[in-house]
Amino acid sequence: MAEKSAEFTRGLLEAAPSLRAFAISLSGHSEKADDLVQETLMRAWANAANFETGTNLKAWLFTILRNQFTSQYRVKRREVEDPDEFLASTLTSLPEQEDRMAMNEMRAALRKLPSDQREAILLIGASGFSYEEAAKISGCAVGTVKSRVNRARVRLAKLLHLDAEKPPAQ
Amino acid sequence: MTGKSNEKPFRPATAAVDAQLDTLIGERLRSYYDALMAEPVPDKILELVAKLEAKDRESETRDKEPESR
16 A cells, blocks of 8 residues: 655644544543544544545544444443543543543533434534534534534533523523 | 403513523533533543554555555
8 A cells, every 4th residue: 555645744743633623522541542532543544445536634623533433332331330430530631630620520411311412512612613513424404413403502501500691581 | 471362462572581591502512512611632532643654554555565566
């Protein structure tokens, strides 16, 4: 196989932190997330010829990771035991107790979302993709992404008790 | 909500509150995500890319060998 361009390799390394953040948020496990990222990178490497240079490498990688996750992990999701405190305690970037609590709260809330809504809000609200890109990654219509994101927001507001700040309708 | 059926719903006000809520959720989500992104990428992931590169180079040289006879 021909050698990959340095740009392609650099792109993989640059995307690694966001791929990992997405994988952690999807799977809820940092170890599983690392496996997912590794599988994604191997797949990307093996299929590099299918990547059109000049198109969005990050979106391409997210698509691979998302499909990988959907086929392998989503099925097993219910069996996975998942203590709530594991994540924040493994993060070195969060020295403040308050930050850790906010982190755990958000993680727990995300876990309670239906998987399609979680995926949509992570792509749009966190990973910085456009609705069109997210639709491509998730393999659905733009309108579907929009409604999933809206439902996810409503749900998250409730789960995080943010909707309590909303004044009652008069 | 009052019981009157002919009143206009207060759409503009509701939309403003919803927008505020969206902003708040957006901020929370991003700070959660930023913390994840700030984590160092584990060595095993970085090493994997290096390994894949090395493997490619190896097969590249192997492919070229017959020509160099």
